[in-house]
Amino acid sequence: MSASADPPERPEPEQPPRVDPWSGKPPGNPGFFAASTLVHAGILVVLATLSLTVVRQAEKVEVKVVETDLSDLDGAPSLEDYAGLLDVTRAPRRAVGRTRGPRIRNLRAPAMPKIGGVGPRLGRSKRGAALSAANLSFGSGGIGGLGGSFGDYVGGLRKVGLDLVLVIDTTESMQFVLDEVKERAAALVESIQRMVPTSRVGIVAYRDEGDDYVTRWTDLSFRTDKLLGFLSQLSAAGGGDWEEAVLEAIETAIEDLSWRDKSKKIMILIGGSPPHPGEVNELMSTVAAFADSGGNISAIDVTDGLHLRFSKWMWESLYGDKPFEPSPKPEHYQVVEKTYRELTANGSGELVQLEDEKELIRDVLVLTFGARWKVEMAKYVDELS
8 A cells, every 4th residue: 555645735825025114114005105195185185174273253344434524624624623533433343264374473663863861752652641731742842943952832732723813892982993904914823823723713703782783703714715705794783781691602702613522722802892891700710711612712802002092083173283192081981991901811822912903913923822822923023023
């Protein structure tokens, strides 16, 4: 019996090469590489889809232009005259994508150079600060050829604006005053606006009950032609009694004219008659309230001029060419001076006695900025001669 033969050995199946991911050697199988690439790409897509988006709230400001009549703006207007031209409304909040780019932190403006501790200062002013000698002293050295403290004062006025109202008695005896105002009003406005381009001027004319009018006025304006047009329609007439409507004129100036909130407010009364006796106390309270609100009321008393003109007329009628000898100022004119002095004291203003009508407009300019600056304003005052 023959021995049985052993079955032939089967060859072991060939094992695929093992890949060691930490070996740093790329696999030799192209299919594996392609599959790996697809898997990684898929992971990146998933991560991008699931990434958090930072959303910030932004506020959109819509500006609506409001039609406004600018025909009254002649010259360089104050910024306060543009109030109301832009009506700002706020739209609802909405989400917007985060802005791209690097974020910059702790950025500081470069320091401005200073010499001896003096130099420019950057910052925001306090909104609505009251105008006073303290906050009118902006900077140092003056501006526009106006040196020292006066230049600082004018610089402050340029920031806030200047509103000037002339309150003028237009009864018959005041014809010489009215003529002078008509002749030199344009030069006055030009001088004021050269120093403070944001200046506006208005006029209140007054007489008394029983005359053609008690008060007439033209509102504060940059426009010289508007002022001259109003003056051209005025004439000196009426009167007859001693007292005039001083209280009504002051009230009209305060209540009916469009004073700017932050402007320097100056009122100058030009007259030669007192208020009615029963209205004196109310008048003093009214001017004091105006002063408390930041205004100033000064006065030009023309009784010296009235007395001088009347005395010369009487002298010539009685004595002809004989050298004129002035008479003492009568008591009723002294009452006017006393009343005006009290009025200006309550109104935080100043009183000027006018003898020569040629000095009228020069006195108006001095009172507008203050008699303490008369020397500094000599150039401008002389130009009105």
